[in-house]
Amino acid sequence: MKKLTSFFVLCFSFVLLSAFVRPSGGYQVGDTATDFKLKNIDGKLLALADNKAAKGFIVVFTCNTCPYAQAYESRIIDLHNKFAPQGYPVVAINPNDPAVAPGDSFEKMQARASSKKYPFPYLFDETQSVAQAYGATRTPHLYVLTRQGNALKVAYIGAIDDNSEEPTAVKTRYVENALTDIMAGKPAAPNSTKAVGCTIKWKKA
Amino acid sequence: MSFYKLLLIGSLLLLATPSQAQQVEVVKFPALEKRLSQPNDTTYVVNFWATWCGPCIKELPYFEQANKTYAGQKVKVLLVSLDYASQLDKKVKPFVQKRGLKSEVLLLNETDPNTWLGKVDNTWSGAIPFTLMLNNKKQKRAAFEQEFTQAELTTQLTRFLR
Numbered sequence: 001m002k003k004l005t006s007f008f009v010l011c012f013s014f015v016l017l018s019a020f021v022r023p024s025g026g027y028q029v030g031d032t033a034t035d036f037k038l039k040n041i042d043g044k045l046l047a048l049a050d051n052k053a054a055k056g057f058i059v060v061f062t063c064n065t066c067p068y069a070q071a072y073e074s075r076i077i078d079l080h081n082k083f084a085p086q087g088y089p090v091v092a093i094n095p096n097d098p099a100v101a102p103g104d105s106f107e108k109m110q111a112r113a114s115s116k117k118y119p120f121p122y123l124f125d126e127t128q129s130v131a132q133a134y135g136a137t138r139t140p141h142l143y144v145l146t147r148q149g150n151a152l153k154v155a156y157i158g159a160i161d162d163n164s165e166e167p168t169a170v171k172t173r174y175v176e177n178a179l180t181d182i183m184a185g186k187p188a189a190p191n192s193t194k195a196v197g198c199t200i201k202w203k204k205a
Numbered sequence: 206m207s208f209y210k211l212l213l214i215g216s217l218l219l220l221a222t223p224s225q226a227q228q229v230e231v232v233k234f235p236a237l238e239k240r241l242s243q244p245n246d247t248t249y250v251v252n253f254w255a256t257w258c259g260p261c262i263k264e265l266p267y268f269e270q271a272n273k274t275y276a277g278q279k280v281k282v283l284l285v286s287l288d289y290a291s292q293l294d295k296k297v298k299p300f301v302q303k304r305g306l307k308s309e310v311l312l313l314n315e316t317d318p319n320t321w322l323g324k325v326d327n328t329w330s331g332a333i334p335f336t337l338m339l340n341n342k343k344q345k346r347a348a349f350e351q352e353f354t355q356a357e358l359t360t361q362l363t364r365f366l367r
Contacts, residue, residue, distance in 0.1 A: 067257040137350065138332035162317035165289045174319070194322035196287055199260055199332040199352065 026135010029191040033059075033145050033152045036130045038093065038123035041110045046121050048091065048145075048152060055087030056146035056155070056182070058175070061125075061136040063094045064112045065103040066198035069139045071164050073116060076140070079160070080120045083179055088144070090120040095131035096139070100201035131200055138197030142175060146182050155182050158193030229297055231290055231312045234321040240283075246342040247279045248366060253313075253325075253335040255287045256296045260352040261334040265304065267355045271362055272308040280366070282308040287333060290314040338365045 027033060033048075040046045048057055060076055062069045080090035098105035106124050113122045125131050134143060144156035156178035161170045178188035232240075241249060252268050254261035265284070272282040284306065288297050293312055301310050315321055322331055326348040329335055336353065338361070339346040347365055 137330040141330075159319055162319060165291070165316065169316070172317070193319040194329070195331045196318045196322070196333060197331055198258060199334070199350075 026133065027143065027154045027157070029154050029157060029188075031154045033143070033154055034133060035152070036133075038125055038130060039106070040121045040123050041106075041113045041118075046091075046123060051089065053087070054089055054147070056144065056152065058083060058088055058090045058179075059093065059134070059143045059145060060090060061093050061095050061131055061134070061139055061141040061200070063096045063101070063104045063139045063198070064108050065096070065101050066139045068164055068195075068197045072140050072160055075160055075167060077116070077119060079175065082176075084120070086179075086183060088179060088183075092118065092120055092122045093125050093130060094122065094139075095125040095128055095136060096201040097128065097203045100204065104201070128200070128203060136200060138195075138199055140195070140197055141200075144175065144178055144182065144188070156188040156191050158190075159195035164196070227301065227306070227310065229286070229293060229301055229310045229312050231293060231314050234313065234315050234324070237285065237311065237313060238321075238324060241337075241339065242341065244341050245279075246340065247281050248338065248340045249281050249283060250362065251283045251285060251337040251339070253285050253287055253333050253337075255333060256292070256300045257288070258333050264334060264353050264358070265306070267353055267358045269306060269308055270355065271358060284308050284310045286310060286312045288312060338362065340365075 035048045037045045037047045048054075051057075058079055062072070062076065064070075076090060076092065084090065094104055094109055096104035098108075102108075106126075109122055109124060112118075134141075136143075140160065142156075142158060142160060143154055145152040146155045147153075156175065159174045161167075161174055161176075162172040163170045174190070174193045178191065181188045241251065250268065250271060252261075252265075254265065256262070268282050268284060271280070275282075286297055290312060297310075297312055313321075318331055322329055326335075326337055326346075328348055329350055332350055334352050336349040336351075336358075337346065338349075345365065347361065349361065353361070
């Protein structure tokens with residue numbers, strides 16, 4: 001009996017020790033997104049407010065290492081090339097802790113962005129506070145923000161399209177449809193979708 | 206043939222060939238949904254994973270351990286791979302073979318998570334690993350969008366089965 005009790009005490013202390021830092025809640029569609037200042041791959045700090053001409057942003061939490069993020073990489077580039085001229089540029093953010101995912105270090109981000117010629121900023125969320133504020137849980141995890149007065153409102157959260165494996169087999173382009181609605185002054189329908197992705201590699205507490 | 210007969214035959218086959226690695230059945234979502242909505246007193250421990258997911262692979266042995274610990278009890282460990290069906294022979298089967306996985310492995314062959322993810326659990330945002338514990342007869346369910354340590358899984362499963 002004593003053995004069993006100490007076993008449970010051991011289990012319990014393990015649970016306490018291994019408490020993960022996890023986002024609580026995060027943004028819902030309609031919420032105001034607070035701005036941030038994060039280090040871009042060029043070493044400079046970047047805030048959304050720096051781009052005053054933008055009508056909104058396609059904020060995508062992504063990374064170097066997740067196969068789903070890799071599968072969507074060129075589609076994210078395409079999104080930027082299509083929608084930046086219409087006022088909705090992509091802002092990519094890597095939220096992973098390099099201590100957990102060494103392939104997602106700032107240097108590796110620079111290398112990836114340069115070899116794939118990212119046409120958008122690729123920011124390092126070193127403290128993971130931005131991912132936590134947004135409620136991002138995975139890579140890729142995408143948010144469309146749209147400007148209303150001085151505020152940036154969350155207008156869409158979710159998937160890029162309905163087929164991660166085969167870009168040519170995509171039937172529904174969720175984020176493009178959402179942007180089309182938003183640019184027509186309508187609420188995105190649907191305004192949120194589900195997608196599979198890699199867990200964000202949170203710092204071990 | 207009824208589901209139970211199939212299951213019986215399947216289990217007999219598994220028992221008859223203990224040394225061979227098991228097959229990986231490819232299913233569409235309605236089949237999985239049906240499987241998980243049986244009104245029986247079995248506790249299902251359903252782990253969604255993929256061969257490309259590091260944290261998933263790390264915790265697979267813990268689910269294998271649970272499968273072993275609760276063998277002969279009304280506990281069913283199901284490992285649902287979200288690998289692409291095109292990777293079945295190239296990645297998934299060799300992986301299952303190499304690791305000698307004893308828990309039942311399914312490959313969910315669906316392209317658009319938006320059509321089924323919410324039906325597994327409304328709170329699931331889509332990150333894997335994801336684990337669902339459910340018992341339909343007792344009308345209990347618990348969802349975990351996280352990776353487990355061995356101790357955490359033991360604790361949660363013990364709590365669920367209590």
